[in-house]
Amino acid sequence: MNNDKEIIIDDGLKRNQGELDSYEALKIIKSDVTKLDSDFQWFNVAKFGMFIHWGLYSVAGGKYNNKENTGLGEWLPCELKVDLDEYTKVLSKEFTGEGFNADNYIHIAKNAGMKYIVIVTKHHEGFCLFDTKETDNNSVENSPSGRDFVKELADACHRENMLFGIYYSVADWYNEYFPADLHVGYHRFPNNKGDTIKYGRFMKNQLRELLTNYGKINFVWFDQDQPYLKAEPEICLDIDNMMYQLQPHIVTNRKWGPKCKCFGAGEQVFLSNDTDNSKKLSETCITMNDTFGYKCNDDNWKSVDILIQSLCRAAGSSSNLLLNIGPKGNGEIPKESLIRLKQMGIWLNNNEESIYGVKGSPFLNNPWGTTTVKNDIIYFHLFDFTNNKFIVHGLTNKVCCVYIIEDNKKRYLDYTQNYDEELDLYSLEIILIDGIRDNKNVKVIGVKYDGCLRVDNMLVQQPNGSMVLPATLCEIHNENSYHKASLGYVGQINDFVDCNTWLSYKVKIINEGVYDINVLSMASRNGDWLGGHELSIIIGDTIIDTTVIEHERIQNKKAFYYKTVVSNAGKIKVDKKGIYSILIKPKKLLAKKIDNEEDLTFTFMGLNLEPCN
DSSP: OOOSOOEEOTTSOEEOHHHHHHHHHHHHHHHOGGGOOGGGHHHHHHOEEEEEOOSHHHHHTTEETTEEOSSOGGGHHHHHTOOHHHHHHHHHTTOOOTTOOHHHHHHHHHHTTOOEEEEEEEOTTOOBSSOOSSOSOBTTTSSTTOOOHHHHHHHHHHHTTOEEEEEEESOOSSOTTSOGGGTTSOOSSTTOOOOHHHHHHHHHHHHHHHHHHSSOOOEEEEESOHHHHHHOHHHHHHHHHHHHHHOTTOEESSOOSTTOOBOEEEESBOOOOOTTGGGOOEEEEEOSSSOSSOOTTOOOOOOHHHHHHHHHHHHHTTOEEEEEEOOOTTSOOOHHHHHHHHHHHHHHHHHGGGTTTOBOOSOSOOTTEEEEEETTEEEEEESSOOOSEEEEEOBOSOEEEEEEEETTEEEEOOEEEEEETTTTEEEEEEEOOTTTTTOSSOEEEEEEEOSSOOBOOSEEOOTTSOEEEEGGGSEEEOTTOSSOOEEOTTSOEESOOOTTOEEEEEEEEOSOEEEEEEEEEEOOTTSOOOOOOEEEEEETTEEEEEEOOOOEEEEOTTBTTOEEEEEEEEEEEEOSOEEEEEEEEEEEOOOEEOTTSOEEOOOEEEEEEEEOO
């Protein structure tokens, strides 16, 4: 029980001193997030930012010389193997920037609930959006706009109390000193060997310009830096020292030296939740459609629901969401992006207490969606939920009240707490009143609890009878294995090639019955997948032998570049409720090399058990 003195503040609610401190931080972020800067408090609290990919590739819009690129728009020059001199000469003449208005960008970002902005200053194509003395391949000297767009946006951010960050590509297809073999082999100069020392000097000078001429920079987002970092670690260390001398407070997504204050970053993937995630800085960047840079033929837009779910997934992993916009060649933001940003802002305005300043989910498995925590309130984010009650297992604390927010007002809900002594299972059952379960977008339920938060994270059967067993929560047994399997950052088991390796779960099964078993595995980013693996799945005394073959592919909503392959393993009968061990023991594991890529192996993602009707 918390014995701190309760305090009533301007919203009429009672809070203790610890809650008051957090409340004051939230009040600041609503008005002036730039005040939350010490010890990266702003990064932990902000949760939502705007990523801007804009360059000559945006003018091309996915088409060049009557050819279309099928991949990411910003990779068009490399994919189509264009003459980069000609490409730059032709497209820079059309880079007018007439649709780019920095104040308008910030207005849109603020209305969407975003707290920081990161703009691409130079992508792999080498064209710079800022005034630089290191190359004339920039928007000031080599476009009809004659404008320094980075400065315009930086100045507007500083005026409007919006945190400002820069993206900088270390890889440079245009610069004669960048070695082609440090990236993908493509370059303005065929067979370019480059000079890593001279390129390091170029890069250091450009970063000095950016960190000197554009006011306070909160954030530096490096891309394609690892090959260069490996080739020239001393140069990168020197640059790291310079950056922190110029701007000691900056946060980066890469660790170049001991001074570097960095965070974990995922691209189109949500980093796995873990018990220690509240101590880590992390961020996920995603697109609204398929590509970061504008493509006129990319109409595969994510729904508003998926984008709101993505924001919630990030917050539930103690992470931030950096949501990309790809302006058209003239700098205009596509209307499809504007519609989605507006709707996200409306949802956030109603549910902001469950996103800003929260910690990640205390539940390791969140089949209902995701969960966040702030002070003594757990926020359950329900995705695609239409039942008339919501049941959550594992919360052992006494619950004080349960509510949902509608139109910025709390509507309190009825609930009961139960305990099953046989399974040692705590359950909270919440009754959803009419209208709530039919709401669009993500529904958020607040649960105020008493005391220090305690959660039993053993896997448990869900109220609908299903059992969702992700690979992230299995135990990997490598004791007798020559090749050690491990958990990958997308949530897959890597290096699962040794039949001496096996996996296990411990699950509380509530209902007896017959269940369909589906084995989930991951296809590569290119869509390659290898089946034919032979497994034994053991539940209690029952053994199911199965061969992994593809029955269905579904989108992985936690890793947008990847598809999940569903393989039905058959049916199994559970005679009574209880705590069961579920084992996955391989009998035969295959591997196959595709071109020059890594071997295709069994990339296990989890098991799903569904009750048979």
